[in-house]
Amino acid sequence: MRRGQFFREKWPYLILLVFALAVPALFPSRYVLQVITMSCVFAIATLGLNLILGYTGQVSLAHAGFFAIGAYGVAMMTKAGLSFWLALPLSALLAAAVSFFVGLPTLRTRGSYFAIATLCFGVIVSIVAGSWFSLTGGHTGIVGIPLPNAIPFPLVGEIGFHSKAAQYYLVLGFLLLTLFVMHRLVNSVQGLSFVAVRNNEVLAGAVGINAFATKLLSFVIASFFAGIAGGIYASLMRSVSPDVASINLMFNWVVYLLLGGAGTLAGPVVGTLAISALTESLQFLAEYNLLVFGALLVAAMVYCPRGLVGLVEAGGKKVRVYYRRQVGVRSDLEG
Amino acid sequence: MILRVERLTRRFGGLLAVNEVSFHVEKGEILAIIGPNGAGKTTVFNLISGLLHPTSGQIYLEGVPIAGLRPHQIARKGIARTFQTTALFNQLRVIDNLVVAHKLRTTHGLLDTLFRTRRWRADREKSLARAVEVLEFVGLREKALHPVSTLSQEEQKRLAIGVALATEPKIVLLDEPTAGLIQDETDGIMTLIKKLKAAGVTVCVIEHKMRLIMDLAERIIVLNYGNKIAEGTPEEISRNDAVVQAYLGGEYAA
């Protein structure tokens, strides 16, 4: 009974899951699969950004900085011989720890001051990455980063990550895990308190919510997932350079988030995949495709501030109303 | 005595918004604060609720000094308030406004949230139960799942009082709960405040409309230019010369 209900409510997600699992079969091209895999890595970062920017309403522009910390962390640790499976959580925790100390002073500022302060942090990370030669390899960065270690399985042998399909599944696993964590966070009182702080900080304080601590928590979790995304990125790309801390990368995520739908769970994923697909198909425009994004972003801000997901939800509601009206009319006729 | 305010003073530059004001609130009573525009009434609430810090003076909640604490700490200690211009979480549904306002009475942490532990579920049940109880109390049970934006002015004021109640306060501070309402709606809110008293809630209410407060409050204090110029029963206040001159002269005599 309960299971029946579960399937009745969740069938669209199951279809999506089946589709996601079938992606390597549906897109045999190594190039396309690589693009999809990297989009999923960025979707993890964008989901993190969504927590602090979308749900908590704090425009953090330090996200690429934490992505870079995760990336360099995994690069250095795995090159030093540590297993990827240990290096990844350690690097993400490092990103989270750094964000805690970055958040302490910056989250005391508000609005555009916070945006500028976090932007500064991002720039500092990219400068450090570019100039601390002995640690980061300077502008050439670090190359020859090992792939994630194979996972030994009893009986089956082990699962390695040399094939593009295996890499895709690895990233898909992390993406689903991130979505799961975000789902639990957002659909809880904790999630409500993030929105409450975004919505009305004074009232939040008056009902006993420590707005500063709430923002800090959101910021640290967001940065943890930026670190996870960065770590996976480094290991799959086999190299990192100061580019991973660049403003451009950050800007892309903000576009993904705003076009997909900030403050929704599906928004960051939909936005990242849709815009990545669009970018690929607009390759012929070269750098002019930024122009297209700019126009899209403005249009989205004006006409659907809740992004693609908001658009679909509004459309769905209209369809349901229309359908109900049709059904109503028909039952009137039949009755 | 739940709340005691002693020689509370707040200066804004050259302006003495609140000047050596002392008063107290007994458990279960309704104390009204009245006074003309700019008298310093809201400032007194901002000082008590920690939104502003006093220049001097002290505030005691059940004998414990609380001046200088931050708003969320004071809310946790048991002082809830509403705002003169209705403040709600208008991006949340009605029920979620109350659930999130009850968060301060829950004990679960981040890991409980992620793993949906027994403690998380118990807290959730508790918060939902409290939210429904409050919704019933303020008469918004049917609106539980609606977005705040679909509520009328009066319903929003009710919800704002509900949000304050959801924090399980020892005392509620209401800042002009009927501001901007028409007569019928005002009566509705007044009935709700009477219901609060009947339920044993301690209330301190700022009210502009003198007539409304007369048959509601046990005691009234009157502020003018930041000074407390009178204190007493509604009867005494309406007979007080200083009050009549400073404040009631126009409105009450008319």
Ligand SMILES: Nc1ncnc2c1ncn2[C@@H]1O[C@H](COP(=O)(O)OP(=O)(O)OP(=O)(O)O)[C@@H](O)[C@H]1O
């Ligand atoms: N944050 C502030 N900064 C500077 N001045 C302030 C501040 N808050 C209030 N004031 C000033 O303090 C005085 C008292 O204001 P307050 O809001 O407490 O009055 P009030 O009695 O609530 O009036 P009303 O009936 O209009 O709500 C006013 O002159 C106001 O301009």
Ligand SMILES: [Mg+2]
């Ligand atoms: Mg006022």
